Amino acid sequence: MARRMDAVLLGLVDRLVAFCRHVHRKIGTALRRSQSQRIGRQQAPDGTSYAPRKMPVRDKAGRVKRKKMFAKLRQTKFLKVSASPNEVSVGFMGRVSRIARVHQDGLSERVRPRGPRAHYERRVLLGLTEPDRYLIRNQLLNHLQ
Template sequence: MSDNFKALEGWAAGLLGNLSTKELRGMNKKLAMELRKRQQAHIAAQQNPDGTPYAPRLPQQRKKKGRIKRQMFAKLRTTRHLKTQSSDNGAVVRFSPSTARIAQIHQFGLSGRVNKTGTIKHKYAARVLLGFSQSDNELIAETILSQISK
C-alpha cells in the first residue's frame, strides 16, 4: 500500500508545485471531505477498505436480555467523531481524541477492556476503520488532475 502512495506522491509533486496555496487548501479540503464520506460508507457497510467483511461482533456478556440493535461503530462514523483537517500541505481524516483509543484497538486488533472497571479484557479482531482502497487512490488522482486542469 505504501508503494502506491510513493508512486502517487512522486507523480503529483511536480504538478502540485504550480498551484497557489489557496488552490491547494481548497483542493485538500474537498479531498478530505470526500475521503471522510467514503470511510463512513465502508464503516456503515461493515467492510474493510478492500471489501472483506468485518470480523463478527463478540458474544455479549451483559445483564440485559435481547439483541444489540445497533451496528458496530455506528457512533464512530459520525462527523462528531470522524474529523477532517486540511491545509495547503495535506488532508487528514482522523478520529477525535476522545474516540481515538477505541478506533485504534479495533484498527490494529489490540486488546482492550470490555467493561468499565477494566476487570475483563479481550483481544479484538483487526477491523480496518480507516484505510485506502484502489477507488480512493483513483479519487485522489482525479481530484489532483481536475484541480490542475482548471
C-alpha cells in the same frame, strides 16, 4: 522594481498556498464521505466484512446486538478532516480515537476501569481503497484544469 516583483511573487505564493489548502480540504471531505459509507457497510478497505461481534457469555441465549458496529464513529463529529497546504488527513479525534485504534489494530483493552480485559478482533476502519485512489486522482486533475 525588485520590491514590486517580490510583492507580486509573494501574492502568487499566497494564492497557491490557499489553493492547495482548498484542494486538500475537498479531497479530505470526499475521502471522509467514502470512509464513512464503507464503515456503514461494515467492510474493510480490502472489501472483506468485519469480524462479527462475540456472543456474550452471561446474557440471554441467542441475543447478540443486531445493530451495526461503529454507528457513532462514522459521524462527522468524530471522523475529522485536517487539511494544510502540504497534506490532508482523515482520522478520528478525541476520546473515540482510542476506541478506533483498538479495533483498527486488534488490541486488548479493559471493558471498564478496573474491569476485565477483552481482546477485540481486527477491524480495519480507515484505509484507501482503489476507488478512493481514483477519487483522489480525479479531484486533483479536476482542480488542475
